[in-house]
Amino acid sequence: MKSEWxxxxxxxxxxxxxxxxxxxxxxxxxxxxxxxxENNKDYPSDIAIIYLGRKITYKELxxxxxxxxxxxxxxxxxxxxxxxxALPSIPEALYCVYALNKIGAVANMIHPLxxxxxxxxxxxxxxxxxxxxxxxxYDNIVNDIERTxxxxxxVASPADSLPLHFKIAYNLKVKSPRxxxxxxxxxxxxxxxxxxxxVKVVKKDCHEMAIISHTGGTTGEPKxxxxxxxxxxxxxxxxxxxxxxxxxxxxxxVLPPFxxxxxxxxxFEPLAFGMKLVLLPKYEPLKFADxxxxxxxxxxxxxxxxxxxxxxxxxxxxxxxxxxxYVVYGGEGMTEEVENSVxxxxxxxxxxxxxxxxxxxxxxxxxxxxxxxxxxxxxxVGIPFPKMIKKTIDTETFEETKYGVDGEICxxxxxxxxxxxxxxxxxxxxxxEHADGKKWLHTGDLGHISEDGIIFVTxxxxxIIMTKGSDGNVTKMFPDRIEKAIHRHDSVEISCVIGxxxxxxxxxxxxxxxxxxxxxxxxxxxxxxxxxxxxxxxxLPDYMVPNEIEFLENMPRTSLGKIDYRALEIQNKx
Numbered sequence: 020m021k022s023e024w025x026x027x028x029x030x031x032x033x034x035x036x037x038x039x040x041x042x043x044x045x046x047x048x049x050x051x052x053x054x055x056x057e058n059n060k061d062y063p064s065d066i067a068i069i070y071l072g073r074k075i076t077y078k079e080l081x082x083x084x085x086x087x088x089x090x091x092x093x094x095x096x097x098x099x100x101x102x103x104x105a106l107p108s109i110p111e112a113l114y115c116v117y118a119l120n121k122i123g124a125v126a127n128m129i130h131p132l133x134x135x136x137x138x139x140x141x142x143x144x145x146x147x148x149x150x151x152x153x154x155x156x157y158d159n160i161v162n163d164i165e166r167t168x169x170x171x172x173x174v175a176s177p178a179d180s181l182p183l184h185f186k187i188a189y190n191l192k193v194k195s196p197r198x199x200x201x202x203x204x205x206x207x208x209x210x211x212x213x214x215x216x217x218v219k220v221v222k223k224d225c226h227e228m229a230i231i232s233h234t235g236g237t238t239g240e241p242k243x244x245x246x247x248x249x250x251x252x253x254x255x256x257x258x259x260x261x262x263x264x265x266x267x268x269x270x271x272x273v274l275p276p277f278x279x280x281x282x283x284x285x286x287f288e289p290l291a292f293g294m295k296l297v298l299l300p301k302y303e304p305l306k307f308a309d310x311x312x313x314x315x316x317x318x319x320x321x322x323x324x325x326x327x328x329x330x331x332x333x334x335x336x337x338x339x340x341x342x343x344x345y346v347v348y349g350g351e352g353m354t355e356e357v358e359n360s361v362x363x364x365x366x367x368x369x370x371x372x373x374x375x376x377x378x379x380x381x382x383x384x385x386x387x388x389x390x391x392x393x394x395x396x397x398x399x400v401g402i403p404f405p406k407m408i409k410k411t412i413d414t415e416t417f418e419e420t421k422y423g424v425d426g427e428i429c430x431x432x433x434x435x436x437x438x439x440x441x442x443x444x445x446x447x448x449x450x451x452e453h454a455d456g457k458k459w460l461h462t463g464d465l466g467h468i469s470e471d472g473i474i475f476v477t478x479x480x481x482x483i484i485m486t487k488g489s490d491g492n493v494t495k496m497f498p499d500r501i502e503k504a505i506h507r508h509d510s511v512e513i514s515c516v517i518g519x520x521x522x523x524x525x526x527x528x529x530x531x532x533x534x535x536x537x538x539x540x541x542x543x544x545x546x547x548x549x550x551x552x553x554x555x556x557x558x559l560p561d562y563m564v565p566n567e568i569e570f571l572e573n574m575p576r577t578s579l580g581k582i583d584y585r586a587l588e589i590q591n592k593x
Contacts, residue, residue: 133156
């Protein structure tokens with residue numbers, strides 16, 4: 020295609036792949052709950068959620084949302100109030116988010132197994148009066164709840180929605196916490212207390228904040244992304260105009276709902292389109308083929324680590340995975356060797372389609388681009404969604420680069436977040452108004468755009484390491500944040516944290532530390548190591564606490580005098 024202007028953001032060459040309706044049709048102007056209701060109110064008997072043997076119809080889904088709405092109203096939750104939700108992939112997580120949305124309140128989504136200090140900070144940052152937590156996190160917070168703004172804690176269990184025989188087995192295996200029935204109540208009590216409460220319809224401006232999803236951002240510090248109903252529905256609508264999902268097709272959720280990629284694309288999206296959503300409180304990657312066969316899965320939004328795990332499943336080539344339509348991965352890149360190996364494997368298992376991928380971030384609600392069967396080159400992340408615009412800019416001049424020229428990838432469009440919650444300076448760093456008058460999200464990714472509108476990622480400005488926490492879920496870890504914690508120790512001169520490849524955790528954090536010479540004789544290194552680890556355990560989630568601490572006399576340096584963390588990475592990969 021011959022470009023008219025020579026710049027992607029002006030030419031928008033990707034639009035040639037879309038229909039007129041995808042380009043010109045208006046986006047939904049409603050809340051997340053209203054979008055769900057409008058698309059499913061005429062199909063009450065269709066299956067909405069499959070949860071470990073239990074099938075929940077759309078009628079039951081709406082009934083449970085209504086019960087949860089009444090229960091929140093009974094606790095006095097009001098429009099625009101922020102309620103913290105810290106749950107794994109269980110039906111109650113969705114009941115809470117939709118119910119809060121129906122009230123006009125905001126769901127603050129956090130990791131169900133975040134560390135004590137991090138959870139306390141999450142509660143207090145938004146001044147949540149009400150929180151809904153996972154029973155497995157009760158011990159982490161019960162002794163520190165007095166330090167928070169939270170007045171009432173609803174404790175939900177994966178057993179709450181299980182069929183009776185599974186529920187009995189779970190309760191025999193997992194000891195339920197003993198709640199005081201006052202500040203801490205269980206899910207059953209919460210719902211029962213709401214019986215008889217009148218639910219009033221709230222007419223909410225869909226351009227106001229609906230969800231707070233947390234991200235490390237460019238600095239690695241946790242920040243709350245303020246996402247509106249309109250942005251969420253714009254994301255869902257564009258996927259519909261791109262992937263064309265069909266009613267009662269089946270989507271498997273492999274990531275927990277505190278991740279926007281999972282909450283929006285993996286849960287809101289299939290339900291908005293009347294699909295069947297398979298929820299698993301703990302996803303086991305090596306059971307992927309079994310899940311696909313058991314539930315006849317058509318769609319999966321996953322990550323590279325879980326794709327690689329497919330290659331480790333015994334006798335997977337004997338499995339029939341022909342039901343799969345789209346297997347989409349995001350979060351980070353994948354090597355060409357692994358991507359090709361997974362594609363060959365899927366084909367041998369009967370899948371007609373190769374892996375798809377996209378580029379996005381929590382600050383853009385989720386994905387902002389996607390690949391297609393004929394637009395799926397290695398290193399490409401597809402084309403922008405029909406309502407989105409992408410460009411690359413020179414990292415020094417901030418001028419837009421031409422086709423094929425590397426620069427920082429920037430995104431503009433209806434899915435861009437409102438900003439970071441109460442962090443105006445950080446918001447101004449990542450969302451900037453350019454000379455064209457549009458607001459652009461700076462991704463921190465380097466790449467270029469071809470004349471056909473295909474986006475290629477070639478590197479990262481920021482350092483992000485993928486890892487697994489104790490709950491087995493994949494998450495991001497940020498070296499800068501770990502280093503800041505380590506530097507709280509008075510004896511630390513400088514530190515550098517890297518990710519060490521590991522079969523079980525993908526990567527685990529390893530810290531290199533140089534001690535101040537004036538303190539080197541005051542205490543043994545083992546004692547200092549113990550104190551550093553204690554600081555990290557108090558201030559970081561468990562998956563960011565270093566597995567190893569190695570002391571160095573001098574850090575390796577680049578020619579510019581900066582710490583050469585890449586040299587440390589290379590040394591620890593051999």
